[in-house]
Amino acid sequence: MSEEIVLQLENLHVYYGAIHAIKGINVKVPRGKIITLIGANGAGKTTTLSTIAGLVKAKTGKVVFEGRDITNKPAHIVNRMGIALVPEGRRIFPGLTVYENLMMGAYNRKDKDGIERDLEWIFQLFPRLKERIKQLGGTLSGGEQQMLAISRALMSRPKLLMMDEPSLGLAPILVDEVFEVIKKINEEGTTILLVEQNALGALKISHYGYVLETGSIVLEGPSNELLENDMVRKAYLGVA
Numbered sequence: 001m002s003e004e005i006v007l008q009l010e011n012l013h014v015y016y017g018a019i020h021a022i023k024g025i026n027v028k029v030p031r032g033k034i035i036t037l038i039g040a041n042g043a044g045k046t047t048t049l050s051t052i053a054g055l056v057k058a059k060t061g062k063v064v065f066e067g068r069d070i071t072n073k074p075a076h077i078v079n080r081m082g083i084a085l086v087p088e089g090r091r092i093f094p095g096l097t098v099y100e101n102l103m104m105g106a107y108n109r110k111d112k113d114g115i116e117r118d119l120e121w122i123f124q125l126f127p128r129l130k131e132r133i134k135q136l137g138g139t140l141s142g143g144e145q146q147m148l149a150i151s152r153a154l155m156s157r158p159k160l161l162m163m164d165e166p167s168l169g170l171a172p173i174l175v176d177e178v179f180e181v182i183k184k185i186n187e188e189g190t191t192i193l194l195v196e197q198n199a200l201g202a203l204k205i206s207h208y209g210y211v212l213e214t215g216s217i218v219l220e221g222p223s224n225e226l227l228e229n230d231m232v233r234k235a236y237l238g239v240a
């Protein structure tokens with residue numbers, strides 16, 4: 001059985017002025033899977049997600065979503081087509097309540113019943129958010145803000161959920177919790193493109209991974225194989 005590709009990057013090149021940040025990468029995200037992009041600081045992970053989301057322009061190459069060329073389409077169009085981004089550093093609205101933040105994620109939707117059902121689903125995933133429904137986003141702890149950022153993205157019912165370093169800056173116990181919940185979101189049907197410096201956590205929950213170094217993919221493969229790979233173990237898993 002051939003798998004259906006939701007998102008494909010074809011020979012994508014991105015520049016910031018003279019800086020060649022993405023140097024011709026090819027990535028495939030099949031429906032129903034978690035695909036991860038791992039790499040060190042400055043490798044180009046955020047740039048890749050920003051380009052897909054329509055926040056940064058590609059110079060050449062293509063972004064294809066569900067068979068349609070969406071290269072350099074504006075961010076609101078890309079979002080409306082079904083791609084949601086949880087940005088690096090969890091940018092929630094600090095002056096809005098948890099509930100209002102969640103509703104911002106659903107602003108494109110008109111199906112009231114569906115929105116209600118998704119709220120219940122999110123409160124099952126993150127019971128702590130339910131307890132804090134009226135609290136202002138800015139007064140949540142870092143971990144809770146990350147949960148809110150993920151939940152807000154889920155409220156748009158994305159066909160593809162992209163997450164930029166969701167584990168960054170969290171206490172170890174919360175890191176495990178966030179990876180567990182990402183796995184659960186995927187098992188309940190959402191396709192995920194996950195960017196992480198925490199290679200171990202990301203490879204453990206994903207199906208397939210790409211290793212990005214200074215704008216190029218230097219290695220790719222099934223995540224369980226990457227976990228056993230010597231280069232990955234030395235450079236990204238801290239194994240001597």
Ligand SMILES: Nc1ncnc2c1ncn2[C@@H]1O[C@H](COP(=O)(O)OP(=O)(O)OP(=O)(O)O)[C@@H](O)[C@H]1O
Nearest residue numbers: 016019021039040041042043044045046047048197
């Ligand atoms: N707005 C910008 N203007 C100029 N250069 C940029 C800009 N944003 C990123 N870069 C450069 O592009 C390269 C890739 O950056 P990017 O943020 O994509 O890396 P990253 O893999 O997400 O790193 P990190 O793990 O630190 O978040 C870096 O060399 C960075 O300095």
Ligand SMILES: [Mg+2]
Nearest residue numbers: 045046047088
């Ligand atoms: Mg980044």
